[in-house]
Amino acid sequence: MLNHMLKDLRLNRRGLLIFGSFYPLYMGFFGSRLSTPTIAAILGAFLYGIVPIIIFGREDRFKASGFGLSLPTTRREVIRSRYLLSWILMAVCYLAASVLMVVMPGGKLGLSNVFAVRTILISLTSMTLLFSTLMPLFVWLGMAGLMAFLVAIQVLGIVFMLLRFVVGRSVIAVVRALPRAITAAVDALGPAGAAAAVVALLVLINVISLAVSTRIFAKKEF
């Protein structure tokens, strides 16, 4: 697994340097201008989730996946190492951006805001939802998977707008019910219990995503 991770890091040094420094820098600056860290957490997660996909997409571009699989390795190992490396990259980007948000001159966010459990959980949830959906699509379709995902998000937005137009404000009521349900669950479990439940759920989503990606990759032909 370590060999695969080192291989991917070596292959993508330049890409990592460019995207891995630009995105945290951008989010660090942008986030520091906000008075609430929630938007920065959600938007940042989107950017960090894209970083591993862009990195792995380079192998796709060079059509070198077949060669990679002719090395002494298994497909399961390739996917596992990619998930692990992705989370390491996302975590590094997230940490770097968070620190920058705090230390950026003229910033509005303090350490207690950026590193609050709630903010961290929102970031982790956003990253998990994005990455765990995107990665199986990427494994299945390559870079076209990323495009499919972006298009799907646009389509969902349009569908939501149409629903709102057709069905009326009840759609918004349904969407607004979600935070209320979460708040109720947090109240019931207590802050520590709710955090543990969220983390457990996120781990489960990642494990399911890993299993789906592994299954897709096992069937791919090179």
Add this chain to the structure above:
Amino acid sequence: MDNALDVRNLAKDYGDFRLRDVSFSLPRGYIMGLIGPNGAGKTTTIKLILNLIRRDAGEIRVFGLDNLAREVEVKSRIGFVHDTPCFFEHLTLQNVAKTIAPFYRDWDEVLFRRLIHDFGLPPRKRFAKLSRGMKMKFALATALSHKSDLLILDEPTSGLDPVFRRDLLSRLLGFIQDEGKSVLFSTHITADLERIADFITFVRDGKIVFSSPKDEILGAWAVVKGGPEILASENLSLFKAVRRREFVVQALTADAAEARRRLGSGAIVEQATLEDIMFYLSKGNGHA
């Protein structure tokens, strides 16, 4: 006999192309040529051995190990040269080597550097900047540098200059001198195989036509040339493929001795080359 490679009843269905019931064995210490026209199933067979594509049926054993159940062990004993080497284009050759070396327990850096030097490859040059021939040389250098026991080469000599082709062939002969090492060599350039191969496996339309020792093939197969009378009904079973001209008939037989006995001075029976066999079986009519 102890085999480096055993392929049994291999099948793969692409819809528009099917590999059917492919079986052959490559004994240790020998070179096998895999020949056949374009789209016959050579690359598909090689990809199945390396688990780059999924088989629908059959079994593949490399040094007695199942290629799926013992995938890592099997691949670490195989040196693979793809027909279009796809490494990581933007890396220099030395960085490509640094990237793949940790995957192999027996990677020999000294040997790799020597091969790079012998092949005239610039280690600091990017892979993308190499010519096709140089890419092939680099792929060969990496395949040889981890002390593989089985070399699998998919069209390795296409795009190579004649000097390096000869050099490659002599290296392959040197490779199998080391006891127990074997080579599976897919190519269109059958003259290369006549120089070095011990066994020939001929694939056509996804099926094995024959898989036998080369000398046996070259001893038995012949091109028969004569007038239309050689296609008399009692002789038809002799011929595997026939090509007709206005006054001349050329036919391929797998039994040269029997053809000489039956046709006598009424026909010329010439030993067939591998190219003849491939040509007639691909282009000739199945029978008169």
